Amino acid sequence: MSDLIYWFKHKLLNLPVLASEHGKSVDDLIVYVHALMAVLFVGWFAYFLYALFRFRKSKHPNADYIGVKSHVSNYLEGGVALVEAILLIGFAVPLWAKVAAYPPAEKDSTSIYVLGRQFNWNGHYAGPDGKMGKQDSALSSAIDPFGVDRKNDPDAKDDVIVQDNFIVPVNKPVILHISSLDVIHSFAIRSMRICQDATPGFSVATWFTPTKAGKYKIACAQLCGMGHYTMRAVLEVVSQQEYDKWLADAARKATAASVSYE
Ligand SMILES: [Cu+2]
Incomplete structure (x- = not known):
């Protein structure tokens, strides 16, 4: 059978x-x-x-x-x-x-804010301190559509922004808070069997627990404009050690970059 x-x-x-x-x-x-x-x-x-x-x-x-x-x-x-x-x-x-x-608790999970826009997928990680910095749409820019307030919020200093390249540790729940900057998109990872609309003005959570390391395709599952087909991103599932190392490196670079902008 x-x-x-x-x-x-x-x-x-x-x-x-x-x-x-x-x-x-x-x-x-x-x-x-x-x-x-x-x-x-x-x-x-x-x-x-x-x-x-x-x-x-x-x-x-x-x-x-x-x-x-x-x-x-x-x-x-x-x-x-x-x-x-x-x-x-x-x-x-x-x-x-x-x-x-029965969604998993935020503290036991990898939490990511996901923002779709024409035509890519952006992610906001809390960084090694585990605290998500404040977002202010007035600060939204091409490299940081979330508008993370690095200047005024100490929690935001080590936050990490990614574009089309998401990294998560294996065997730990991942919670995605999904929204959109412009039109309705849909965040789909077929290998994880998840698909959630990204709607402007709403943040909707979905979650999954990756069980296999590897690279998986992320697609936009909602026709969202001329560049819809280019909204491909990658989800990379790695070991917890690799993830911690990546997050620390990325946070260091983000902190350095935000200091040099000031
Ligand atoms: Cu789209």
């Missing part, structure tokens, strides 16, 4: 590499829904062909005003409704409830 599910996921549906914890439940649900649809497709098509043959004109010159008397079709309809209810109540709702109702 597991071989069949593997074949279904990776050969037939060609799902992207899976690298997040909750992703398996998403993939399983995709397989079950497709399996049900396959059964319905074959069943309805077989019935269609049967009806064409069974009620052909040469055999039935006159319409029958009474119609079918057996209850088989009712039972079949009931069966389909039952399987759909099981998929919805047994799989979809619990998965959604788990993800939506």
